[in-house]
Amino acid sequence: MYKISILPLAKQDIQEAAIWYNEQQADLGKRFTKFIRSKVKRISENPQLYPVRYLSVRTAVVDVFPFMIHFVVNESDRTILITAVLHTSQSPEKWLERQQ
Template sequence: MNEFLIKLEPEVTNDIQEGINWYNKQQQGLGPLFYVEVRTAFNSLKINPYYQIRYDKVRCLPIKKFPYMIHFTISEKENLIIIRGVFNTSDSPEKWKRNK
């Protein structure tokens, strides 16, 4: 089976940077660790993206070691995973639905 390609919606870069900035303020070195965990999760999605659908057609993958979830959809025709957001699990569900 071929790996899926990953496409980030424009806001996702900001989501990740906000997380990095917040964790850097909490403890030196924690921001880069957060980024590594996000990238690791992206890489695992390339191999197996079939996680539970949470709302609309959006699936979610929890990030290990951090209270964040990757929100994404799958285009099987294009062999593509579209990352819709990387949100803190305490964020409002309305924020999660920004990219329907």
């Protein structure tokens, strides 16, 4: 199993989406964060299951919700850095701006 770190901006992505979902329907934000946690756990168990999408950044589509978790794997110390959690309709430039 790999150790997971989540960048503050990625945590903010999750919080903002959860708030938005809660505004749409009671407890939907809680359900969203549950699916995020579940996918992060699966990523930590086997990150190579997920394709490299940009340079060395892999992405995992969240079940049920239209979001992708963007992450980088460091094999030498068996760590994963989650850099973004973005809605699939958002422009890839938003993720690229974070890499600058």
